[in-house]
Amino acid sequence: MREPLIMTPGPTEVAEEVRQAMAQNFTNPDLDPQFFKFYAELCGDLQKILNTKSQVLVLSGEGMLALDSALASLIEPGDRVLALSNGIFGNGLAGMAENYGAEVIKLEKSYSEPVTGREVEEILEQEKEIDLATVVHCETPAGLINPIEEILPALNERGIITVVDAVSSLGGIEIKPDDWGADVVLGGSQKVLSAPPGLAFLSLSPSAWEKIEKRKASQPAFYLNLKLWQDWQEKQEFPYTPSVSDIYALKKAAERLLAEEDRYQRHARIAGAVRKALQAGGLILYPDFGYSDTVTAVRMPDGINFSDLNREMLEKHGVMIAGAFAELSGKVFRIGHMGENCREEKLYLTLKALQHSLVKLGFNFQQDILKIYVNELNS
Numbered sequence: 181m182r183e184p185l186i187m188t189p190g191p192t193e194v195a196e197e198v199r200q201a202m203a204q205n206f207t208n209p210d211l212d213p214q215f216f217k218f219y220a221e222l223c224g225d226l227q228k229i230l231n232t233k234s235q236v237l238v239l240s241g242e243g244m245l246a247l248d249s250a251l252a253s254l255i256e257p258g259d260r261v262l263a264l265s266n267g268i269f270g271n272g273l274a275g276m277a278e279n280y281g282a283e284v285i286k287l288e289k290s291y292s293e294p295v296t297g298r299e300v301e302e303i304l305e306q307e308k309e310i311d312l313a314t315v316v317h318c319e320t321p322a323g324l325i326n327p328i329e330e331i332l333p334a335l336n337e338r339g340i341i342t343v344v345d346a347v348s349s350l351g352g353i354e355i356k357p358d359d360w361g362a363d364v365v366l367g368g369s370q371k372v373l374s375a376p377p378g379l380a381f382l383s384l385s386p387s388a389w390e391k392i393e394k395r396k397a398s399q400p401a402f403y404l405n406l407k408l409w410q411d412w413q414e415k416q417e418f419p420y421t422p423s424v425s426d427i428y429a430l431k432k433a434a435e436r437l438l439a440e441e442d443r444y445q446r447h448a449r450i451a452g453a454v455r456k457a458l459q460a461g462g463l464i465l466y467p468d469f470g471y472s473d474t475v476t477a478v479r480m481p482d483g484i485n486f487s488d489l490n491r492e493m494l495e496k497h498g499v500m501i502a503g504a505f506a507e508l509s510g511k512v513f514r515i516g517h518m519g520e521n522c523r524e525e526k527l528y529l530t531l532k533a534l535q536h537s538l539v540k541l542g543f544n545f546q547q548d549i550l551k552i553y554v555n556e557l558n559s
């Protein structure tokens with residue numbers, strides 16, 4: 181069986197040397213001083229990718245563990261949480277905050293429009309005494325970027341702890357957490373870093389640690405409780421046995437990403453060419469503006485459904501793209517161009533397969549999207 185080209189917005193394709201890193205022999209990570217050093221070096225690499233001086237932790241669990249553990253650790257019952265809810269993940273974070281007993285105030289908006297700094301200012305004029313805010317940088321299902329450079333300072337100025345889900349943008353789109361006032365930034369191994377799924381990581385600012393330390397309410401969680409990680413380095417002790425193989429892979433993936441100085445330009449250039457080609461061909465992107473450089477969401481053309489498109493792409497052309505879920509199910513298809521997927525030739529093959537497949541399903545392209553894509557890359 182031919183292996184498909186995985187062009188989904190995470191999990192992404194994993195480079196050979198990252199896969200090889202996983203095959204290294206094991207150690208006992210709770211007892212081996214070399215492993216503590218290795219883990220600390222990985223945290224240092226991730227600090228560079230996150231572009232922060234804050235402490236970074238790598239947790240053994242899928243990307244969602246970053247979201248869940250941050251909220252479980254930071255929220256005390258009765259805390260007032262502002263959730264920017266203009267997408268599936270934004271709305272999901274609001275639900276998680278409710279699970280932990282927060283009084284949640286939602287800033288709701290269409291899933292096709294970014295939240296602006298102005299709107300955040302306005303809601304903060306009405307809603308006083310907010311303890312914490314949740315912000316999604318890249319709303320992956322909608323291919324949309326919220327302008328966190330204007331949103332975070334508005335929150336930070338008022339002493340609100342900010343939790344930023346940058347799982348699908350981190351490493352592909354530049355962020356400045358320390359300048360903008362992001363207290364907690366969340367990431368996952370299987371997006372831009374292009375390591376296998378299985379690890380979550382996050383940064384915690386001194387203010388975030390302070391909120392965790394000052395907690396008065398009891399903490400029913402164990403695995404999700406970040407407080408257990410507070411002094412792992414001094415004590416040389418992990419709260420639970422880390423996933424050694426996944427950590428080997430993530431370290432190699434982080435090194436690969438850091439070795440590439442123009443990674444942000446690569447994402448911007450290729451994403452720009454993909455968008456230009458799709459639009460010139462007559463397709464309509466999902467967001468009204470605020471397009472992500474890591475994933476493109478396209479409105480399903482009238483009369484064509486995703487399962488037919490997917491079957492054609494996967495079975496005839498060996499290219500795997502994604503649909504969407506929840507409220508966007510059936511409404512969009514998505515092409516991931518993050519990390520290892522963000523290569524000129526991979527997007528060429530993807531667009532070629534897409535053009536063939538959509539023509540077969542009855543879509544009339546206004547122009548040859550491959551020509552536009554190549555022209556755009558060369559311009």
Ligand SMILES: *Cc1c(COP(=O)(O)O)cnc(C)c1O
Pocket residue numbers: 190242243244247269316318319320345346347348368371
């Ligand atoms: C991928 C992703 C996550 C992690 O969730 P998955 O279970 O890996 O889908 C969290 N937030 C965002 C914005 C993501 O794109």
